[in-house]
Amino acid sequence: MRGGRRRLRSSWSTWPSTGSSALGCDPGAGGLFTSGGSMANFTALAAARHRHCGDAVAAHGAAAHPAPLRVYASTETHHSIHKAAALLGIGRANVREIPVDAGFRMDVDALVRAIEEDRAAGAEPLCVVANAGTVVTGAVDPLAEIAAVARRYGLWMHVDACYGGFARLAPSARPLFDGMAAADSIALDPHKWLYLPADCGCLIYRDPEAARPAFSLDADYTRVMQTEPAEAFAFWDYGPDLSRRFRALKVWMALAHAGSRAVADAIEGNLDCARHVAELVDASPEFELLAPVELSIFCFRYLPPAARGGSRSEAVEEELDRLNERIMLALQQAGNSYLSNATINGRFALRGCVLNYRTTRRDMQILLDDVRRAAEEAIEEAA
Ligand SMILES: Cc1ncc(COP(=O)(O)O)c(C=O)c1O
Incomplete structure (x- = not known):
């Protein structure tokens, strides 16, 4: 029992580093669990800001740093990055939004131009945030190219x-x-x-020691006396929280019970479901895909017979927006399938995200049948 408890304790404290190796990270990588992704993004930007500004801002506030700071992120980036910039005194307006390509991935040439422009104007580029799965379409930015730009300009690179x-x-x-x-x-x-x-985010640092100065404060009662690495890892030196709940337990239990192979298979199955919807949508004149399917998110819309084929006027586009909104509400009310909404290139999209290990291709076929039924109802009601 004693040995078992020790093993459990060491696996919860080291999971962010063992988990990170499954993500391809260096063996020295490590980090901590957070309440969710917003807090993980916030913590990363705090570490990035501290590396750039040093102790002056931590001690005396944002006014102690003379030049405006810049964070770069694509137009598709989750708003928790803007929120973090606001809370950290970087400023929401200093998150420079970089345009994306047709696949909703960051345009790396535009990133370089923005950095050069800002440097020439006296602003200080501090961090680039890349997306590995955007919230709206699931696009993955060109991570290796962005990493090369971050290296060239000395920016902290954070991946959401x-x-x-x-x-x-x-x-x-x-x-x-x-x-x-x-x-x-x-x-x-x-x-x-x-x-x-819910309540399980995670932040992994490539080099945890690079983040430590942002969070570590000498308080006598938090002094670490243990020497065994798992016991001596002081989470509070790598993020804002001191007291924390035992989030690692559920991660450990899920992986111990199912195994990482089963998780990988389930994710592969989710990806397959989303690709299957994309095939069905592409094959049917009733539907139109509004964004490429990169991971398990799919965005599409229903087209009534009059809107199929050929170019459409703005008035028809607006009517399609209204119809698809009614379809989504009808679908949600019927309660058999669930889709949320997204705006893609200014147009209303039905958005699905497959994140349940029980979902199958058959569910995807049922979903599209449900959308067809909801569309018929919405059209009849409007007639
Ligand atoms: C890409 C991305 N980043 C950050 C977040 C925020 O995560 P959380 O809701 O866990 O704070 C989300 C949530 O949907 C997200 O999709």
Whole structure:
């Protein structure tokens, strides 16, 4: 029993580093669990800001840093990055949004131009945030190219992999994540694609010691007396929390029970479901895909007969927006299938995200039948 408890304790404290090796990270990588992805993103930006500004800002506030700071992130980036910039005194307006390509991935040439412009104007580029699975379409930014830019300009590279990061475990998606391990920090949400209940985010630092000065404060009662690495790892020196709940237990239990192979298979199955919807949508004149399917998110819309084929006027586009919104509400009310909404290139999209290990291809076929039924109802009601 004693040995068992020791093993459990050591696995909960080292999971972010063993988990990180499954994500391709260096053996020295490590980190901590957080309440969720927003907090992991916030913590990463705090570490990045401290590395750039040093102790002056930590001690005297943002006014102690003379030049405006810049964080770079694509237009598709989750708003928790903007929120973190606001809370950290970097400023929401100093998150420079970089345009994306047709696949919703960051345009790396535009990133370089923005950095050069800002430097010439006297601003200080501090951090680039890359997405490994954007919240709206699931796009993965060109991580290796962004890592090379970060290295060239001395920027902290953070990857928001909250939604998509665990897809690296699935062989069919793995190449998308090349370059992720070069990042200074990676945010993940085990409460998304590790299938766990809410309240389990995770932040992995490539070099935890690079983050430590941002959080470590000498308080006598938190002095570490233990020497065994698992016992001596002082979480509070790597993030904002001191007292914390035992989040690692659910991660450990899920992996101990199912095994990482089963998780990888389940993620592969989710990816297959999303690709299957994309095939069905592409094959049917009733539907139109509005974004490429990169991971397990799919965005599409229903087209009534009059809107099929050929070009459409703005008035028809607006009518399609309204119809698809009614379809989504009807679907949600019927309660058999669930889709949320997204705006893709200004148009209303039905958005699905497959994140349940029980979901099958058959569910995808049922979903599209449900959408057809909801569309008929919505059209009849409007007539
Ligand atoms: C890409 C991305 N980043 C960050 C977050 C925030 O995660 P959380 O809700 O765990 O704070 C989300 C949530 O959907 C997300 O999709």
